[in-house]
Amino acid sequence: MSRVELRGLAKSFGPVQAVKDVTLEIPDHAFVTLLGPSGCGKTTTLNMLAGLEKVTRGEILVDGQTITDWAPHERGMAMVFQNYALYPHMDVYGNIAFALKLQKVPKADIDRRVRRVASALEVEKLLQRRISQLSGGQQQRVALARAMVKEPKVFLFDEPLSNLDAALRTRMRIEIKRLHQQLRATSVFVTHDQEEAMILSDYIAVMRDGEVVQYGRADEVYRKPNHIYVGTFIGKPRMSIMEGRLTVDGQTGGMVFSADGVRIAWAGVPGRPAKAMEVEVSLGIRAEDVKILAAGADGDGTMTGEVNLLEPLGSDTYVELANGKVSITARTEPDRGIGLGDKVVVQLARPKLHIFDGKTGARIEP
Numbered sequence: 001m002s003r004v005e006l007r008g009l010a011k012s013f014g015p016v017q018a019v020k021d022v023t024l025e026i027p028d029h030a031f032v033t034l035l036g037p038s039g040c041g042k043t044t045t046l047n048m049l050a051g052l053e054k055v056t057r058g059e060i061l062v063d064g065q066t067i068t069d070w071a072p073h074e075r076g077m078a079m080v081f082q083n084y085a086l087y088p089h090m091d092v093y094g095n096i097a098f099a100l101k102l103q104k105v106p107k108a109d110i111d112r113r114v115r116r117v118a119s120a121l122e123v124e125k126l127l128q129r130r131i132s133q134l135s136g137g138q139q140q141r142v143a144l145a146r147a148m149v150k151e152p153k154v155f156l157f158d159e160p161l162s163n164l165d166a167a168l169r170t171r172m173r174i175e176i177k178r179l180h181q182q183l184r185a186t187s188v189f190v191t192h193d194q195e196e197a198m199i200l201s202d203y204i205a206v207m208r209d210g211e212v213v214q215y216g217r218a219d220e221v222y223r224k225p226n227h228i229y230v231g232t233f234i235g236k237p238r239m240s241i242m243e244g245r246l247t248v249d250g251q252t253g254g255m256v257f258s259a260d261g262v263r264i265a266w267a268g269v270p271g272r273p274a275k276a277m278e279v280e281v282s283l284g285i286r287a288e289d290v291k292i293l294a295a296g297a298d299g300d301g302t303m304t305g306e307v308n309l310l311e312p313l314g315s316d317t318y319v320e321l322a323n324g325k326v327s328i329t330a331r332t333e334p335d336r337g338i339g340l341g342d343k344v345v346v347q348l349a350r351p352k353l354h355i356f357d358g359k360t361g362a363r364i365e366p
């Protein structure tokens with residue numbers, strides 16, 4: 001069992017409030033990612049969890065027990081750092097064995113445990129090599145092995161893949177995922193890479209300015225962002241956003257969006273009452289939820305635009321189209337014969353719309 005709770009966690013460095021008020025419940029076995037741009041307080045939060053940084057305010061609990069002031073080695077956690085933090089003058093064996101030697105684990109046990117994790121991470125042939133003789137990917141594996149050998153209750157990862165090239169990064173990502181599926185140890189992972197967060201995580205905490213904006217299951221954060229910040233941070237290509245006015249008819253449930261000469265209308269759904277409103281909104285939609293219709297088509301939630309960018313990826317093509325200041329990206333299959341400058345009709349499925357308050361950015365449900 002290792003359920004981790006952060007309660008109202010805060011950290012100041014002099015006048016800088018690096019972490020303001022972070023509350024998270026991390027279930028046993030879960031893989032949780034702290035996601036956000038540089039400087040939002042991810043690393044500071046992780047360091048407090050590891051005991052490497054003193055807490056200014058708040059509490060940390062593991063399995064219901066308060067560990068806020070415990071020393072790092074008492075916490076049963078192991079951290080994998082961005083720069084690996086390996087001991088360069090030691091060989092791979094020495095690096096992996098180091099923490100166990102400090103704990104005075106009997107030599108035969110150390111040997112057995114080192115060889116077992118070295119085999120799991122496919123570095124057993126490298127055990128006698130010095131760290132300086134390893135590639136970046138091999139060093140990353142040794143760093144993982146060194147964390148794993150401690151058999152921690154909780155794994156902490158601080159952007160462990162950011163120093164690797166793109167191909168290796170993708171491979172190591174899969175290995176970390178596989179490792180987690182085998183060990184099922186509670187894991188907290190820090191990254192600014194939303195794709196990495198989506199692929200690895202059970203739960204994602206999206207952070208901004210020292211606070212958590214949304215915390216939920218990865219698919220939920222993607223499908224139902226509670227704020228425009230989350231909606232546009234997660235997902236590739238970026239969610240299209242249209243600024244304008246939304247009118248919802250409380251009687252019929254019909255809805256009209258208007259902006260800069262563009263008008264998009266959706267009929268109401270019988271038996272599904274709506275909240276009447278007329279508000280400035282930022283209307284969001286993801287590329288996979290925008291459908292390109294046959295030329296001249298009409299219907300619910302349609303608009304016409306002119307194609308101004310085509311991004312063929314092989315498997316799919318992203319089509320960016322504009323009508324005045326309104327711009328939308330649609331995902332389509334390749335070979336649709338769409339060209340730059342073409343006028344196309346797109347349909348925005350109503351259930352897939354993300355309606356954000358034009359002023360606060362908070363999600364609105366009509």
Ligand code: ATP
Binds near residue numbers: 013038039043192
């Ligand atoms: P990155 O992805 O760049 O590492 P981050 O989200 O992990 O960013 P933190 O490293 O936690 O962010 O930093 C949060 C804020 O606290 C930043 O404004 C940073 O400049 C500040 N900060 C972090 N450590 C210290 C420190 N030791 N002294 C003063 N300010 C600090």
